[in-house]
Amino acid sequence: MLEIATEFANVVAQSQGAGGPAIDAQAAAALAVGLAAFGAGYAERGIGAAAVGAVAEDEDLFVRGLILTVLPETLVILALVVVFLVG
Amino acid sequence: MSAAGSSNPEYVNARVRARRGALYSDEEYRKLVRMGPAEIARFMEESEYETEINALGARYSGVDLIEYALNRNLAKQFDDILDWADGRLYDLIARYLRKFDAWNVKTVLRGLYSDLDRQAIEDDLIRAGEFDERLVNRLLEAGSIEEAVDLLDRTMFGDALAEAYEDYEDTGVLVPLENAVDRAFYENLLDGLVVDEATQQYREFLRAEIDFRNARNALRLARSGAEIDPSEYYIEGGKLFRAAELSTLAQNADELVSRIRESSYGDDLSAAIDELERADSLIRFERALEAALLEYSDTLGYVFPLSVTPIISYILAKEREVENIRAIARGREAGLDADEIEDELVIL
Numbered sequence: 001m002l003e004i005a006t007e008f009a010n011v012v013a014q015s016q017g018a019g020g021p022a023i024d025a026q027a028a029a030a031l032a033v034g035l036a037a038f039g040a041g042y043a044e045r046g047i048g049a050a051a052v053g054a055v056a057e058d059e060d061l062f063v064r065g066l067i068l069t070v071l072p073e074t075l076v077i078l079a080l081v082v083v084f085l086v087g
Numbered sequence: 088m089s090a091a092g093s094s095n096p097e098y099v100n101a102r103v104r105a106r107r108g109a110l111y112s113d114e115e116y117r118k119l120v121r122m123g124p125a126e127i128a129r130f131m132e133e134s135e136y137e138t139e140i141n142a143l144g145a146r147y148s149g150v151d152l153i154e155y156a157l158n159r160n161l162a163k164q165f166d167d168i169l170d171w172a173d174g175r176l177y178d179l180i181a182r183y184l185r186k187f188d189a190w191n192v193k194t195v196l197r198g199l200y201s202d203l204d205r206q207a208i209e210d211d212l213i214r215a216g217e218f219d220e221r222l223v224n225r226l227l228e229a230g231s232i233e234e235a236v237d238l239l240d241r242t243m244f245g246d247a248l249a250e251a252y253e254d255y256e257d258t259g260v261l262v263p264l265e266n267a268v269d270r271a272f273y274e275n276l277l278d279g280l281v282v283d284e285a286t287q288q289y290r291e292f293l294r295a296e297i298d299f300r301n302a303r304n305a306l307r308l309a310r311s312g313a314e315i316d317p318s319e320y321y322i323e324g325g326k327l328f329r330a331a332e333l334s335t336l337a338q339n340a341d342e343l344v345s346r347i348r349e350s351s352y353g354d355d356l357s358a359a360i361d362e363l364e365r366a367d368s369l370i371r372f373e374r375a376l377e378a379a380l381l382e383y384s385d386t387l388g389y390v391f392p393l394s395v396t397p398i399i400s401y402i403l404a405k406e407r408e409v410e411n412i413r414a415i416a417r418g419r420e421a422g423l424d425a426d427e428i429e430d431e432l433v434i435l
Binding site: 049050051052053054056058 | 095
């Protein structure tokens with residue numbers, strides 16, 4: 001067990017010695033966008049369910065429901081900025 | 088319509104809030120109390136109750152038409168809610184709506200007891216609970232009370248009814264059976280309820296419902312002076328009374344009233360209690376209890392907007408609407424004037 005630990009410490013020390021971070025900047029930016037999209041999707045889950053409910057009761061609410069449902073998409077758009085900053 | 092999957096309070100809440108907006112307002116009640124039964128029916132036809140009035144219009148007229156249309160609309164609305172809800176939300180709503188199962192069971196038993204024909208019983212049912220069409224139809228076709236009790240074997244009323252049936256055979260009165268149904272319902276109300284931040288409020292509400300029911304029973308017994316042991320009617324789960332206390336309190340109305348005043352409901356009910364002490368009117372007190380419960384559930388809906396409470400608050404509001412319109416129609420039929428009818432209404 002102890003041997004593995006020292007071995008592991010060596011590997012870590014070596015990779016750090018190699019200089020760069022674990023993933024490069026572009027990959028990190030891509031991850032950021034992905035996580036933002038994930039958050040937006042979760043937010044839209046609730047809003048979408050409520051919007052469909054409201055539209056089922058009153059068809060006139062369709063446009064309003066649609067707008068409210070896609071509002072969290074702004075999160076993804078803002079996250080996209082990161083890609084341009086890095087790339 | 089199932090208890091499986093995750094719950095969907097967003098969807099159900101959006102729909103329920105839209106329906107809530109369609110309930111009659113003060114303004115409309117004020118118009119309704121000045122109408123005759125035929126005008127009320129027409130007024131209803133032009134609003135939410137259109138389908139029901141049209142469907143029943145050929146068979147009934149006057150107050151009966153209004154009453155059956157109200158019941159049918161109530162059943163439809165509540166069935167819809169159960170239909171939409173999934174997961175835990177379904178379980179929470181069904182707890183309260185089983186009240187209508189209890190109502191239906193009692194109606195069928197009473198109908199069988201007094202030898203009514205099937206149509207007459209069917210008209211009085213409110214098919215809003217959890218029982219499916221098939222079970223209700225089979226209940227309606229049951230030839231005797233024993234058969235009906237057997238049919239209910241697998242429902243939550245089964246055990247209690249089977250026990251009470253012996254009593255019924257001994258005494259020949261329906262009271263033990265009706266009691267068994269009520270108690271089975273109330274005991275299931277809080278049974279196995281998972282309590283977290285959002286449902287804690289709901290539990291408080293259900294407890295309040297049980298407490299008020301106990302208080303009402305005790306007051307009625309105290310008033311009637313009947314030699315009945317109140318603990319037989321006691322419902323477990325409330326926090327206001329214990330079974331033993333209720334027996335002594337029911338013999339002394341004053342003590343009972345002061346007990347309610349000192350409890351945590353005292354503030355909400357103080358107006359009602361004053362009324363009870365001054366005018367000695369049990370009906371007013373019961374109206375005030377209902378208004379207090381409605382108001383309480385109304386505030387709950389704003390505390391946790393994405394939980395079961397706004398839905399329950401709608402259910403209560405709808406029930407009150409149906410009772411109000413019924414009171415107006417019956418009142419007009421009996422020739423009461425507008426002020427007297429307004430006293431009977433529960434409006435916030």
